[in-house]
Amino acid sequence: MSFSPDCPLCIPDHDILLWQDDRLRVVRVDDPPYPGYLRVVWQRHVAEMTDIDALDRLHLMRAVFQIERLQRAILRPDKINLASLGNQVPHLHWHLIPRWRGDPCFPDAIWAPLRHDPARAGAWADARAALAPRVERLHRILAAHGPAADIPDTGA
Numbered sequence: 001m002s003f004s005p006d007c008p009l010c011i012p013d014h015d016i017l018l019w020q021d022d023r024l025r026v027v028r029v030d031d032p033p034y035p036g037y038l039r040v041v042w043q044r045h046v047a048e049m050t051d052i053d054a055l056d057r058l059h060l061m062r063a064v065f066q067i068e069r070l071q072r073a074i075l076r077p078d079k080i081n082l083a084s085l086g087n088q089v090p091h092l093h094w095h096l097i098p099r100w101r102g103d104p105c106f107p108d109a110i111w112a113p114l115r116h117d118p119a120r121a122g123a124w125a126d127a128r129a130a131l132a133p134r135v136e137r138l139h140r141i142l143a144a145h146g147p148a149a150d151i152p153d154t155g156a
């Protein structure tokens with residue numbers, strides 16, 4: 001199956017597209033507590049990595065790792081979380097989530113219940129604001145050059 005009318009990732013109106021080719025697209029995930037959060041979505045409606053052939057798997061994972069490299073170089077997070085779940089939306093996609101020790105859920109997964117002092121969220125808002133120019137730079141580079149972008153050596 002390559003399209004499912006009930007699947008939100010097949011009808012990507014809510015996506016903020018940064019870059020795409022004929023097999024995958026890179027979209028921003030505007031989840032305010034998590035700056036630089038991106039998603040790589042396979043264009044066709046398939047559920048699992050083994051629903052696509054080996055060359056397509058290489059293409060997808062190359063893009064994921066190239067984007068991880070850009071996130072690390074530009075955002076300098078404490079950790080990157082890569083996740084392919086698809087339990088709620090069984091359309092192949094990868095989450096690429098930069099993480100910082102001060103973010104609201106660290107060290108838990110971002111989907112975990114919050115278990116920290118709410119004051120931490122206030123401190124994180126300031127840190128997030130400071131990261132905004134780097135996030136904009138990441139988005140600009142991806143939109144202009146795609147996952148294989150060379151990263152210019154000039155500051156953040």
Ligand SMILES: [Zn+2]
Nearest residue numbers: 007010045091
């Ligand atoms: Zn779909």
